[in-house]
Amino acid sequence: GQNIDQPTEMTATEGAIVQINCTYQTSGFNGLFWYQQHAGEAPTFLSYNVLDGLEEKGRFSSFLSRSKGYSYLLLKELQMKDSASYLCAVTDSNYQLIWGAGTKLIIKP
Amino acid sequence: IAGITQAPTSQILAAGRRMTLRCTQDMRHNAMYWYRQDLGLGLRLIHYSNTAGTTGKGEVPDGYSVSRANTDDFPLTLASAVPSQTSVYFCASSAAGGGTDTQYFGPGTRLTVL
Numbered sequence: 001g002q003n004i005d006q007p008t009e010m011t012a013t014e015g016a017i018v019q020i021n022c023t024y025q026t027s028g029f030n031g032l033f034w035y036q037q038h039a040g041e042a043p044t045f046l047s048y049n050v051l052d053g054l055e056e057k058g059r060f061s062s063f064l065s066r067s068k069g070y071s072y073l074l075l076k077e078l079q080m081k082d083s084a085s086y087l088c089a090v091t092d093s094n095y096q097l098i099w100g101a102g103t104k105l106i107i108k109p
Numbered sequence: 110i111a112g113i114t115q116a117p118t119s120q121i122l123a124a125g126r127r128m129t130l131r132c133t134q135d136m137r138h139n140a141m142y143w144y145r146q147d148l149g150l151g152l153r154l155i156h157y158s159n160t161a162g163t164t165g166k167g168e169v170p171d172g173y174s175v176s177r178a179n180t181d182d183f184p185l186t187l188a189s190a191v192p193s194q195t196s197v198y199f200c201a202s203s204a205a206g207g208g209t210d211t212q213y214f215g216p217g218t219r220l221t222v223l
Contacts, residue, residue, distance in 0.1 A: 004151070031209050042199060042214035043152070050209075087151070091208035099151035 002026045004100035006088050011106045012078055020073045020086050020103045028093020034062050034073045035087040037102065043087055046073070075105075083107045112136065113215035115200050121221045122190050130185045130218050132200030138213075140206035141183040143167075143175060145196040146217075152199065158183055159206030190222045 004024045012018040024032070031050040035043040049055055049064035049071060061074040073086055085102040092098055113134045122128050134141065139160045144152040154167030158177040172194060174186045183202075187194055198218045203210035 008149075033211070042216050043212075044214070045211045048211065089152075095207040095209065097154070097208040097212070099153070101149060101151045 002092060002098050004088055004090060004098055006086075006100045006103045008101070009104045009106065011108060012075075014078055014080060014107055014109050016078050017074065017076050018078060018105065020075070020105065022071045022073070022088035022100060024069050024071075024088070024090045024098075024100075026069075026090050026092040026098055029066055029069075030091040030093065030095060032062075032064055032071050032091070033087075033089040033097070034071075035089065037085045037087060039084070046086075078107050080107050080109070113200055113202055113213060115198075115215040115218050117218060118216070119219040119221075121223065122187075124191055124222055125189050128187045128190055128220070130187075130198055130200075130220070132183045132185070132215060133181050134183075134200075134202045134213075134215075135181065136202060136204075136213065137180060138202035138204050139180070140203045140210070141177065142201040142203075142212065143173070143183070143185045144199045144201065145169065145194075146199060147196050155185065155198075157206065190220075192222045194220065195222045196220060 034046040037043040047062040054063045059076045087102045088100040116131045142157045143155040156175040158164045161180045200215040201212040203212045
């Protein structure tokens with residue numbers, strides 16, 4: 001079966017750094033997305049990785065290791081507005097997007 | 110209109126009733142999707158359309174139907190609602206199908222079936 005694993009919930013402090021991990025077992029791989037979803041709102045795109053390595057975009061970075069079936073989202077200089085759920089999604093060999101259940105990130109002052 | 114709109118925002122529905130959730134996008138995207146999101150579960154794909162005139166089944170299509178008569182609109186119909194269809198429904202679109210393009214989501218419809 002196809003599976004994407006993320007921690008259910010994480011807590012971090014304002015101004016700190018947090019890393020949200022995502023591991024996947026899918027039939028093939030054609031890319032990995034990270035989306036942010038604030039409570040009661042729609043998911044919004046954060047990043048896309050298809051090759052191994054780190055993609056940096058402002059305070060957010062996303063890393064991919066295809067051989068390990070592993071990605072992480074790194075959030076620096078955390079702000080209260082970063083409190084949200086972070087969704088990992090993988091495109092499989094059939095070009096279907098498989099979604100993880102998401103990680104709820106709680107930022108404390 | 111900018112992006113994707115969905116209607117209604119929320120709805121309480123009696124079991125057995127028919128309901129159509131509306132979705133319209135103005136980005137001229139070819140592909141559109143319907144997802145449901147339940148607590149503790151990831152987004153689950155109900156139906157999709159890679160281009161106007163074509164539709165396909167996702168992971169959880171039973172009890173739902175869709176049509177794609179034109180590029181902009183992608184309504185989702187529940188023929189006879191059941192309580193297990195209580196969920197938040199998101200419509201999304203992308204420039205192309207195939208799971209490698211960024212998907213843009215509508216604000217969602219919160220549906221309660223009693």
